[in-house]
Amino acid sequence: MDSIDLEVLKTCAAWIAAGRRCELVTVIRTWGSSPRPVGATLAICEDGSVIGSVSGGCIEDDLIARARGDGLRRAGPERVSYGITADEAHRFGLPCGGTIELAVEPLSARSRIAELLERLERHELVERRLDMASGAVTLAPAPPGAVMRADAHTLVTLHGPRWRLLIIGAGQLSRFLAQVATAMDYHVTVCEPREEYRTGWNMDGVQLVHAMPDDLVLELKLDHRSAVVALTHDPKLDDLALMEALKSDAFYVGAIGSRANNAKRRERLLQFDVTPDQLARLHGPIGLYIGSKTPAEIAISILAQMTAIKNGVPAALQVGHAATPEAPGSHACVA
Structure with a gap:
């Protein structure tokens, strides 16, 4: 039985290998109450298939509706926020006043998901660094005490047995x-x-x-x-x-x-x-x-x-x- 994070990555690798458009969604920041913690992930395919979770379900429904209606058209990583207003918080199933910020990354062979999985098979703890402007990805052993971090330019996530x-x-x-x-x-x-x-x-x-x-x-x-x-x-x-x-x-x-x-x-x-x-x-x-x-x-x-x-x-x-x-x-x- 794999962890949910590993299932998300394996599904991404399969979609990429099959030539299907897909995106990796990561919770990078929350304000107030939030159903899912920072670092939670979800993958979505061009047909609206999803694996993983970033909310109680309503944000997933919105992502699926957008994928099925407009397709996955992002050319590079983007930051997306949900629940900024009270109305949006109610609409997307967030607790009152809750806000969640996501990094949405279109995936391809250059995303290095297959290489990441190979390292995880060796039980390595890996730091994955995503350049939010170019979409370039680097992988490196996670240093002691490493934590996930995100800013306007870079998203750094940790993968492997924590x-x-x-x-x-x-x-x-x-x-x-x-x-x-x-x-x-x-x-x-x-x-x-x-x-x-x-x-x-x-x-x-x-x-x-x-x-x-x-x-x-x-x-x-x-x-x-x-x-x-x-x-x-x-x-x-x-x-x-x-x-x-x-x-x-x-x-x-x-x-x-x-x-x-x-x-x-x-x-x-x-x-x-x-x-x-x-x-x-x-x-x-x-x-x-x-x-x-x-x-x-x-x-x-x-x-x-x-x-x-x-x-x-x-x-x-x-x-x-x-x-x-x-x-x-x-x-x-x-x-």
């Missing part, structure tokens, strides 16, 4: 977690030193590594865009990974297990070189409380908690499994 997720263990839950995380723009690595669990594992876009978890955590040099989730139930594997991950800059470190197992894990980690402050970063029992029972539901619960933390949602607004009353018959792994 976030990293290391999963310890290649079980059934790991498959669901890896699949959804990939669609959420994570570069997913699964660490599984046990041969019996690696047999039959095959997921496109997910890297499977045969290594000891603590060695891999150190090798990856986890930063503030990294997350680690331990899912093996084996202290010899999970604890080693957690011990190193808690010392890193990873924004999220979590481990599956019941309340009782989580308490024992915390006692074990304190016996190693893990400080109380570092241990306080451990999420376990893992995930937000959504009544999850099945592996697919538990994966959603874990990713919901990761997303809340990544987006800076205050802890007081999160209901984690560790904060919920333990009911008889609750799921042994999570509740």
Whole structure:
């Protein structure tokens, strides 16, 4: 399952290869409330076909109507605004007072979409620079701390896995977690030193590594865009990974297990070189409380908690499994 940004680019490449006129639309600025964030993309074809989203739907309807009525006639990139007045905000489905500015870029072979996709296949984080006057495009590795930016002359966008997720263990839950995380723009690595669990594992876009978890955590040099989730139930594997991950800059470190197992894990980690402050970063029992029972539901619960933390949602607004009353018959792994 690709992320929506990757689906947009792949569709653009297919349209270009087929000789069809198409445009790439990017949200570059918003004022007030806006249904879609800066950086959201949409591609539109000459027949009105679209993929992606830049609003709640009404701006897409306007773009489609224009494409079908007038065709795609732009000779070069343009900046387009919607919702400047209250009437327009209502017409285009924006919240009251909301305004959205878009960069609309006609695509061709010189747009270098195919080359960009080749780099993304190698899991590179790429900076794409568009000259708004000439339409010329350059591609380069994104420097540390790079962010999207736009001015009257240039649009610079970032493409590739902006976030990293290391999963310890290649079980059934790991498959669901890896699949959804990939669609959420994570570069997913699964660490599984046990041969019996690696047999039959095959997921496109997910890297499977045969290594000891603590060695891999150190090798990856986890930063503030990294997350680690331990899912093996084996202290010899999970604890080693957690011990190193808690010392890193990873924004999220979590481990599956019941309340009782989580308490024992915390006692074990304190016996190693893990400080109380570092241990306080451990999420376990893992995930937000959504009544999850099945592996697919538990994966959603874990990713919901990761997303809340990544987006800076205050802890007081999160209901984690560790904060919920333990009911008889609750799921042994999570509740």
